[in-house]
Amino acid sequence: MPINKTQALVLRTFDFRETSLIVSFYTKDFGKIHGILKGIRTEPDKFASTLEPFSHNEIIFYQKKNAGLHLVSACDLKNNFLSLRNDMYRFGHASFMMELLDALTPLEDKNEAIFDLTMECLSHMDMNINYEKIPTIYKIKILSLSGFKPHLNSCVCCNDRILSQSKFSNYLGGLLCPRCFKKDVKATLIFRGTVASISYIEKNDLSNNLRLGLNPQIKRELDNLLNSFIEFHLEKKLKTQRVLPYLENVLEKV
């Protein structure tokens, strides 16, 4: 059984019997993996981490071939993102990002760019740098890195350049020109500024994206479009996606 050491973010945990914990991690070197931490519930000091969701840890695990559940022998906490964890708004959005990461990625499929993007977004949210834009940027970037990138360069049906008005089709996964509107009656009109913002965010790194001005109308359309695209392709609404609007509403009134 090979022994591996890697950086890992906690996606979810499940109690296993009276003593142990099964943890779903997103790792830098192996993608998403499931590991068991034996004895952690009866001997909490056995591991140097409390395994809280989205905490950054360094883990050592024995890789079991074809088992799907690996034995984690060490788990050291590197960053618990304490500032982010203590703010309800940022905590809610970070939880959404982790649920999205979990839903979009298959087991044991290494994607270092996705790990680095998630780490960078969590670190910026923790440092409180322009954090309102980060969930939107994260959605666009992770869709692109996980193979769900919407087709925006031309009409997804006839490949013609889009010169005027366009609609976005979740079903066809991209823009429709006016001649092809009838191909998806559920497609919705989209501002040119929204399309340009998605293309800009896909091509640029996080620091450049954080400097991008997003007017409230475009930000709202971007979020609505991305949420319905994600929901359509996952064939479900994420739990955190259902809770976030209530959370934002409550926080606005505080």
Ligand SMILES: [Zn+2]
């Ligand atoms: Zn067309």
